[in-house]
Amino acid sequence: MKKEMETTKDAVSNLFTETKEKEAAERKRKPVPASKLSQDADTATETTNVDNNTFSMVAKEEEITEKKRRGIYRTKAKAGKIDKMPDYLPVVTLKDYRSALTINNDSSAHLLLLPVNSKLEYEDKILYLNGQIASYDEVTKLSTDDGIEKINFPLLSELFGVILYKFENDSKNECKDEEFTVYYPDLAGRFRKSKSKKKKTDGNVSNDNGQEDEEVKNSDWKSESASILNDNMALFGRMAGVINPGTPNQLILPVLTDYGYDPASNTFHFRSPYMTKLISVIHRARIKKNKNGKLEKVASYSFLVDRAISQERNKKAVEIALIIVTLIEEAGDMGAHIKTENIINRTCLLKHSLNGQKTSNKNLLLKRAFSKAWELLDTRTALKKKYIKLQLPKPENVPTSSKLDKVFKFPHEGTNEKFQLFE
Numbered sequence: 480m481k482k483e484m485e486t487t488k489d490a491v492s493n494l495f496t497e498t499k500e501k502e503a504a505e506r507k508r509k510p511v512p513a514s515k516l517s518q519d520a521d522t523a524t525e526t527t528n529v530d531n532n533t534f535s536m537v538a539k540e541e542e543i544t545e546k547k548r549r550g551i552y553r554t555k556a557k558a559g560k561i562d563k564m565p566d567y568l569p570v571v572t573l574k575d576y577r578s579a580l581t582i583n584n585d586s587s588a589h590l591l592l593l594p595v596n597s598k599l600e601y602e603d604k605i606l607y608l609n610g611q612i613a614s615y616d617e618v619t620k621l622s623t624d625d626g627i628e629k630i631n632f633p634l635l636s637e638l639f640g641v642i643l644y645k646f647e648n649d650s651k652n653e654c655k656d657e658e659f660t661v662y663y664p665d666l667a668g669r670f671r672k673s674k675s676k677k678k679k680t681d682g683n684v685s686n687d688n689g690q691e692d693e694e695v696k697n698s699d700w701k702s703e704s705a706s707i708l709n710d711n712m713a714l715f716g717r718m719a720g721v722i723n724p725g726t727p728n729q730l731i732l733p734v735l736t737d738y739g740y741d742p743a744s745n746t747f748h749f750r751s752p753y754m755t756k757l758i759s760v761i762h763r764a765r766i767k768k769n770k771n772g773k774l775e776k777v778a779s780y781s782f783l784v785d786r787a788i789s790q791e792r793n794k795k796a797v798e799i800a801l802i803i804v805t806l807i808e809e810a811g812d813m814g815a816h817i818k819t820e821n822i823i824n825r826t827c828l829l830k831h832s833l834n835g836q837k838t839s840n841k842n843l844l845l846k847r848a849f850s851k852a853w854e855l856l857d858t859r860t861a862l863k864k865k866y867i868k869l870q871l872p873k874p875e876n877v878p879t880s881s882k883l884d885k886v887f888k889f890p891h892e893g894t895n896e897k898f899q900l901f902e
Contacts, residue, residue, distance in 0.1 A: 553744075553745040555662050555665075558744045558745055558746050559744050560660070561660050561661055561662050562659045562660055562661055563641070563644055563645070564637065564640065564641055564644075564661055564665050564786070565640050565644045565786065567782040567783070567786055568633060568636050568637065568785070568786050568788055568789065568801075569636065569639060569640045569780050569781070569782060569784075570636075570780065570782075570783075570784055570801055570804050570805055570808070571761070571779065571780060572778055572781050572808045573765055573777070573780075574809060575764060576588045576764065577805055577809075578825070579720070579722075579761075580632065580636055580639060581827050582627065582827050583824075583825055583826070585825065587723050587724075588720065588722045588723070588757055588760070589720075589721055591618050591619065591622040591719045591720075591721060592623055592624070592714070594717070595625070599717065601732075601733045601752060606731050606732055606733055606752075614731075615724050615731060618721070618731060627831050628831060628832065629710055630714050630827070630828075631711045631789075631794065632797075632828070633791075633797055634669070634707075634708075634711050635715060637786065638659075638751065638754070640786075641659050641661055642751065642755055642758060643780070645659070646762075652762065654756075654758040654762070656750065656751075656755045656756070657750065658749070659749055659750070659751075660747070660748045661746065662745065662746055663746055663747045666708070666747055667708065668704070669704075669786075712749075716733075716738070718733070719732065719734065720732050720734050720754070720757065722757060723760075730756060732752040732753040732756055733751075734753045735749055735751055736749075736750045736751070736752065737750040761779050762779075764779075765778075765779040778808065781804055781805065781808040783808070783861045784801065784804055784859065784860050784861075788800065793848070793851045795828045795832065795847070795852075796848050796849075796852040796854075796855055797855065798828050798829060799829065799848055799849060800852045800855040800859070800860065802822055803815075803887075803889070804856070804862065807862060807869075807889050811894075812894060814888065814889060814890040814891060815888070815889045816886055816888040816889065817886070818885070819878040819886075819887070820883040822887075829844070832844055833845075833880075838880055838881075842880055845878055845880065849872075850875065853871055853872045853876065856871050861898070864895065866891040866893070866895070867892040867895050870890050870891065871889065872887055
């Protein structure tokens, strides 16, 4: 049986400062598994706000002292060498690979979710499934929708963004299959709930049953963020990514490996053989011949989506928003348009939730997803800054299950030459 994957010695040094690199290289780090993420790990740098009516003065002083003690070595400045989490959420716009971070198989790369009991092992650049070399037919046959409704695709895009940012800023243009390290509070902060009770509206209902969110206490978001990360890392860990299926260049790779939390540096680390290879493949595929026969790079990513969109609880709306961003960016100076049916076919979460529902429920799901998506395009993207007089659908302009041929249009008057991307 193939041995379990281990963290490489080169990656270990990334968690420590340069002055301690030599010492770190001589010892092997034993990170805490993601399943044991501390619920207070992301509060290392927070100040303490204790209610005197609840705690005694002694308890208050002890807690403040403990916070200060932890802050000495758990702040971002003391976390060692970490990878940047960019302010944007990257969106793949190269048509052949636009569904690479989804389970939608309409492009040359996509994901497959495997059953809970599947045993994935990665050794010598080969993926093994249940002890055998993984084949496309086998992973496709075993793929399942079980658990798909819990997948946080924006989180996966955030991890992809970490890798892509490092690649785009590498002078050698090398996207290595290596360990990446991020400051845990920067990652967990994406899942912070509102600290006040939300008013239920059609636009912000966060679940398909129309239930209003319960009031959230200050400390609840800590356990929730850890829980979301735990659940999603487990889901990503049972995913295989397929690149160029059915071709001589076909690749089947694990989406996430060697992930865990390091309490000493308050960081989260991970590897992704699939996403690193995907970036390299897209980098080569985006070099095309123009009308004059000369080689040039075509646009392959959009950086117009604010990373804060990951905080939205309506993930179906986020899903639609990202699809529309891709559509508009692909169309460029030409006005984009698309049928409702085609939008749904390119979604994962929405399409899955519509299956087996009665008409009234379908219409409610469509209303919530599309009305919020139109809002997010306006508030969480820079589309209107890049495209002059871009017209977006109004929140009340939503489809119904009986009118899936409804066409949405996104006309504009060209690109703003003075527009600048997120840093």
